[in-house]
Amino acid sequence: MNEIKNYIDGKMQAPISNEWLDNFDPSCGEVYGKIPNSGKEDVEAAFQAAEKAFPDWSNTTLETRSRILSKIADLIEEQLDILAAAESKDNGKPISLATKVDIPRASANFRFFAHAITQFAGESHESVGFNAINFTLRKPLGVVGCISPWNLPLYLFTWKIAPALAAGNCVVAKPSEVTPMTAYLLSKICIEAGLPPGVLNIVHGLGHTTGQAIVEHPKIKAISFTGGTATGEHIARTAAPMFKKLSLELGGKNPNLIFADCDYEKMLDTTLRSSFANQGQICLCGSRIFVEESIYEKFKIDFVARVKALKVGHPSEKDTNLGALVSKQHLEKVLAYIEDAPSQDAKILCGGKRVTIPGYENGYYLEPTIIEVKTNRCKLNQEEIFGPVVTIMPFKNEEEALEMANDVRYGLSATVWTTDLNRTMRLSNQLQAGIIWVNTWLMRDLRTPFGGVKDSGVGREGGFEALRFFTEPKNVCIQY
Ligand code: NAD
Numbered sequence: 001m002n003e004i005k006n007y008i009d010g011k012m013q014a015p016i017s018n019e020w021l022d023n024f025d026p027s028c029g030e031v032y033g034k035i036p037n038s039g040k041e042d043v044e045a046a047f048q049a050a051e052k053a054f055p056d057w058s059n060t061t062l063e064t065r066s067r068i069l070s071k072i073a074d075l076i077e078e079q080l081d082i083l084a085a086a087e088s089k090d091n092g093k094p095i096s097l098a099t100k101v102d103i104p105r106a107s108a109n110f111r112f113f114a115h116a117i118t119q120f121a122g123e124s125h126e127s128v129g130f131n132a133i134n135f136t137l138r139k140p141l142g143v144v145g146c147i148s149p150w151n152l153p154l155y156l157f158t159w160k161i162a163p164a165l166a167a168g169n170c171v172v173a174k175p176s177e178v179t180p181m182t183a184y185l186l187s188k189i190c191i192e193a194g195l196p197p198g199v200l201n202i203v204h205g206l207g208h209t210t211g212q213a214i215v216e217h218p219k220i221k222a223i224s225f226t227g228g229t230a231t232g233e234h235i236a237r238t239a240a241p242m243f244k245k246l247s248l249e250l251g252g253k254n255p256n257l258i259f260a261d262c263d264y265e266k267m268l269d270t271t272l273r274s275s276f277a278n279q280g281q282i283c284l285c286g287s288r289i290f291v292e293e294s295i296y297e298k299f300k301i302d303f304v305a306r307v308k309a310l311k312v313g314h315p316s317e318k319d320t321n322l323g324a325l326v327s328k329q330h331l332e333k334v335l336a337y338i339e340d341a342p343s344q345d346a347k348i349l350c351g352g353k354r355v356t357i358p359g360y361e362n363g364y365y366l367e368p369t370i371i372e373v374k375t376n377r378c379k380l381n382q383e384e385i386f387g388p389v390v391t392i393m394p395f396k397n398e399e400e401a402l403e404m405a406n407d408v409r410y411g412l413s414a415t416v417w418t419t420d421l422n423r424t425m426r427l428s429n430q431l432q433a434g435i436i437w438v439n440t441w442l443m444r445d446l447r448t449p450f451g452g453v454k455d456s457g458v459g460r461e462g463g464f465e466a467l468r469f470f471t472e473p474k475n476v477c478i479q480y
Helices: 040-058 062-078 080-091 095-119 153-166 181-193 208-214 229-243 263-279 293-308 328-338 400-406 421-430 461-471
Strands: 004-006 011-012 019-023 030-036 124-126 132-140 143-147 171-174 200-202 220-228 245-249 254-258 288-293 347-350 369-372 387-397 413-417 435-438 470-477
Touching: 004 040, 004 181, 011 095, 019 080, 040 132, 040 143, 040 171, 040 200, 040 208, 062 095, 062 153, 062 181, 062 254, 062 400, 080 095, 080 153, 080 181, 080 288, 095 153, 095 181, 143 153, 143 208, 153 171, 153 181, 153 220, 153 461, 171 208, 181 200, 181 245, 208 288, 220 229, 229 245, 254 263, 254 400, 263 293, 263 347, 263 387, 263 413, 288 293, 293 347, 293 369, 293 387, 293 400, 328 387, 387 400, 400 421, 421 435
Parallel strands: 143 171, 143 220, 171 200, 220 245, 254 288, 254 413, 288 387, 369 387, 413 435
Antiparallel strands: 004 011, 004 200, 019 030, 124 132, 132 470, 347 369
């Protein structure tokens, strides 16, 4: 039985209460490990270690910080196969995806911020006519909290931790209790890389206990959170009265606008990915597909045929396109939306049923599902399903497409397929989303701001935005 430990003060530790949670393998529905059910006292121990480490770490030269973070990146790369296999087993995602995307990106996160911190600088302003000069220091905040979800476990965990550490903060971090394994392996990598004890502390456990203890800790100065909108709301309510800095990356219900003048084959290939990559469990998946009337019937036939050809299989098999959903509870939630479709006057065009894989009968597999809807106002188009389920419907013109795209509480990303430059500019300006992709999807340059508008969150991650979040500007004005 795999026993995951907390990483506190540079050491692997059991929870103080000695209470444990089961860790499930979604590909077969069986318990394969135990994780700490950490309480307030573990979070307090992690905080104490971080607070103790802060004076030294915040005064460590940028070159040394950068070297340690680069070393972590190297070790993640060296251990690619082990980490990818662990991520795939813990989450249910195809091993091919973990190998090509999740783990390389986790390494890239550390490498990127190892470099970025050497280029990050405060500003100066000369107050002309007053014989004064202002310069702005960028001070690390102190001890910060990083909380991440289960869909891209190591990828999103490191996306927060790397900039926090690069900027000179010490961190108390919690991965999702549903997918804790690669965060645990990262602890060992940090020890091997020579990260000083207490600089990063990883505490495992449930959201409403361990996570809550991090958020309500009076001395943890900032919370960087990625997860569901309801959790984000709760965190904001808890943290705001303590005036903590908050970065909230929340849910999405992203529109995909397909115009008749697009590069059809590229669009079809990419739409397949933007719908079903990681079993549709990516906050950036385009789950509401709107297609221009004149190509709607053709798209419908082609898309259904391509989706039917996708292979749902065991995550460890190389040709698997869709692995298992992350948990039984999540599978049941997604199935409930599908079962409810007929009551919303919506038609299931393909998929919709559980898949049984011989030898893994209790795994959480689901067919990729396309549902044709009659209105954007239905529950299937308004609520985040976060599984292998997309809806499609036609639109008459650009105006109608834009209106439907924006008519939702979320605003994370939007994808537009067109070769008309003027339309690209009009829509990019008017779509209510933090990230717009035109003729592509999930193309990421780590320097760009990442985050959503409306109920998809507040704040931006990525590049210098993340380093600004994890530092406090302090202005010094000198008159001479
Ligand atoms: P979740 O909100 O249930 O959990 C996210 C994390 O928060 C977990 O570590 C959980 O333990 C913790 N948590 C739960 N309650 C807490 C509390 N009261 N205090 C502190 N921490 C708490 O989300 P999930 O189900 O793990 O992930 C899926 C959601 O994440 C989806 O809504 C998806 O859109 C969103 N997501 C957003 C982005 C983005 O960048 N915007 C990226 C990935 C996922």
